[in-house]
Amino acid sequence: xxxxxxxxxxxxxxxxxxxxxxxxYYKMKKTATLLALVLIxxxxxxxxxxxxxxxxxxxxxxxxxxxxxxxxxxATVVLDAGTGAVEISxxxxxxxxxxxxxxxxxxxxxxxxxxxxxxxxxxxxENIKAVNFFRDGTYSSQVSGEIFIHGVTKTIFAxxxxxxxxxxxxxxxxxxxxxxxxxxxxxxLVKNNISENIRITVKSTLEELKK
Amino acid sequence: xxxxDMHKVIKKLFRKVAVITAFLFPSVSFYAQTDDEKDLLSxxxxxxxxxxxxxxxxxxxxxxxxxxxNTPEGVLDFRISHRFGFVNSGPYDFFGLDQxxxxxxxxxGITDRLMVGMGHSNxxxxxxxxxxxxxxxxxxxxRKMPVSVAWVSSINCNTLKWADPERKNFFTSRLSYSHxxxxxxxxxxxxxxxxxxxxxxxxxxxxxxxxxxxxxVGAGGRYKLTKRLSINAxxxxxxxxxxxSMFTNSFSVGVDIxxxxxxxxxxxxxxxxxxxxxxxTETVGHWEKGDIHFGFNISRVFTIxxxxxxxxx
Numbered sequence: 001x002x003x004x005x006x007x008x009x010x011x012x013x014x015x016x017x018x019x020x021x022x023x024x025y026y027k028m029k030k031t032a033t034l035l036a037l038v039l040i041x042x043x044x045x046x047x048x049x050x051x052x053x054x055x056x057x058x059x060x061x062x063x064x065x066x067x068x069x070x071x072x073x074x075a076t077v078v079l080d081a082g083t084g085a086v087e088i089s090x091x092x093x094x095x096x097x098x099x100x101x102x103x104x105x106x107x108x109x110x111x112x113x114x115x116x117x118x119x120x121x122x123x124x125x126e127n128i129k130a131v132n133f134f135r136d137g138t139y140s141s142q143v144s145g146e147i148f149i150h151g152v153t154k155t156i157f158a159x160x161x162x163x164x165x166x167x168x169x170x171x172x173x174x175x176x177x178x179x180x181x182x183x184x185x186x187x188x189l190v191k192n193n194i195s196e197n198i199r200i201t202v203k204s205t206l207e208e209l210k211k
Numbered sequence: 212x213x214x215x216d217m218h219k220v221i222k223k224l225f226r227k228v229a230v231i232t233a234f235l236f237p238s239v240s241f242y243a244q245t246d247d248e249k250d251l252l253s254x255x256x257x258x259x260x261x262x263x264x265x266x267x268x269x270x271x272x273x274x275x276x277x278x279x280x281n282t283p284e285g286v287l288d289f290r291i292s293h294r295f296g297f298v299n300s301g302p303y304d305f306f307g308l309d310q311x312x313x314x315x316x317x318x319x320g321i322t323d324r325l326m327v328g329m330g331h332s333n334x335x336x337x338x339x340x341x342x343x344x345x346x347x348x349x350x351x352x353x354r355k356m357p358v359s360v361a362w363v364s365s366i367n368c369n370t371l372k373w374a375d376p377e378r379k380n381f382f383t384s385r386l387s388y389s390h391x392x393x394x395x396x397x398x399x400x401x402x403x404x405x406x407x408x409x410x411x412x413x414x415x416x417x418x419x420x421x422x423x424x425x426x427x428v429g430a431g432g433r434y435k436l437t438k439r440l441s442i443n444a445x446x447x448x449x450x451x452x453x454x455x456s457m458f459t460n461s462f463s464v465g466v467d468i469x470x471x472x473x474x475x476x477x478x479x480x481x482x483x484x485x486x487x488x489x490x491x492t493e494t495v496g497h498w499e500k501g502d503i504h505f506g507f508n509i510s511r512v513f514t515i516x517x518x519x520x521x522x523x524x
Binding site: 018021022025029049051053074076078079080085086087089091093094096097098099100101104105107108109114115117120122187189190193209 | 220221224227250251252254255257258260262265266283284285286320323400438439470471472512514517518
């Protein structure tokens with residue numbers, strides 16, 4: 001820096017510049033501290049997540065000809081208690097039927113589970129403020145979001161009940177889907193066997209997700 | 212401000228920037244990791260499942276021979292198989308349709324991997340029974356297995372009246388056996404190929420130079436044209452020098468049509484018999500001469516024992 005001694009204009013410019021920078025920096029520091037604080041708070045609230053890998057999904061189709069139902073108790077459910085965001089994922093092949101042939105047809109002909117191995121729901125709990133996941137009690141709410149079945153994404157809306165007790169959250173919801181909406185074609189021969197209004201029930205007991 | 216001060220300011224500035232950076236970035240990256248609006252599910256490590264290749268064939272038979280598929284646990288499969296006469300028999304026999312060889316059979320799945328079956332054919336009045344066990348299941352995911360492997364053994368009893376009742380006849384002379392290893396791979400949603408090394412044993416053969424044990428290798432497969440329709444083919448190559456020259460190798464082509472609880476298999480084959488020792492070692496038809504049977508198998512399944520579904524809780 002010694003050569004700068006002789007260049008007084010540069011010296012004063014640098015001084016000014018540095019002072020400016022310092023001022024800016026102090027302002028920035030303030031903002032940064034604030035931002036960091038916000039982020040840390042956000043991450044703390046992020047830590048309040050609940051999950052299960054053994055969520056239960058049941059579907060039921062009833063017609064004059066026959067009733068068809070299947071169960072899957074290997075669904076993954078994750079709930080962010082802070083934001084109300086909720087995600088559910090399940091393997092189609094994990095649905096179990098009473099009749100093996102139905103299960104085969106379900107996978108082979110209708111759900112094409114080799115092509116679409118998973119169904120996923122991503123959504124959020126509405127009026128999250130009305131639900132206190134940190135206080136024991138029963139809460140009714142709605143959940144809305146996008147469901148992905150057989151390559152098709154649709155928006156759905158459903159009522160949901162939360163039972164909070166001892167740090168665990170039990171959830172219970174049901175809604176209906178029409179296979180037609182999800183590009184699932186049913187041949188005329190069995191048209192009367194499969195309902196257009198298939199009832200889906202999702203139940204889970206969520207535990208706190210620990211890092 | 213003197214220059215040393217400036218140095219100090221600069222140093223301070225750098226140090227603070229460093230501290231702030233150190234503070235800011237980890238929290239930013241931490242935030243990014245747990246940004247659940249996008250990916251809550253990714254927070255939960257997925258348990259990788261074993262993904263078994265299912266439905267490699269629509270039915271437990273390719274055409275005459277066994278496919279890698281089993282009748283599932285608790286399921287009874289009632290099978291009716293017909294082979295009409297040779298199509299080259301001309302209009303007098305209505306191109307073979309005036310004649311019919313048939314087999315009636317029941318298969319049952321004891322477990323998903325073990326099945327048994329029995330049947331009766333009017334051709335040679337054969338009673339047959341078999342046991343089939345799936346040894347390996349093709350899978351991807353947590354456990355990887357490139358092929359499915361099954362074992363089938365059958366025992367067959369010819370109940371025609373003795374050709375010569377005067378001589379001393381033994382019951383064991385009526386019996387023949389087959390043992391097969393089925394090795395199959397479902398290459399994709401549509402294509403499955405299978406090879407079947409086979410040993411057939413006949414307790415009695417007409418002449419001493421004909422072997423009691425016959426080794427053969429079968430090959431078969433299916434190609435799915437639509438979800439409910441596939442074309443199938445099957446060939447059994449008998450290793451040379453084991454049989455009378457009047458017998459040829461069995462070759463069959465057909466389609467599988469699936470309709471709900473039924474699978475219809477329509478086929479053309481040069482084999483008359485529908486049991487292993489019969490179609491593998493006693494096929495007399497020659498495709499090139501038009502000795503072709505038109506035929507069909509109908510499979511109708513009944514669920515005898517319902518599966519336990521996961522308990523509703």
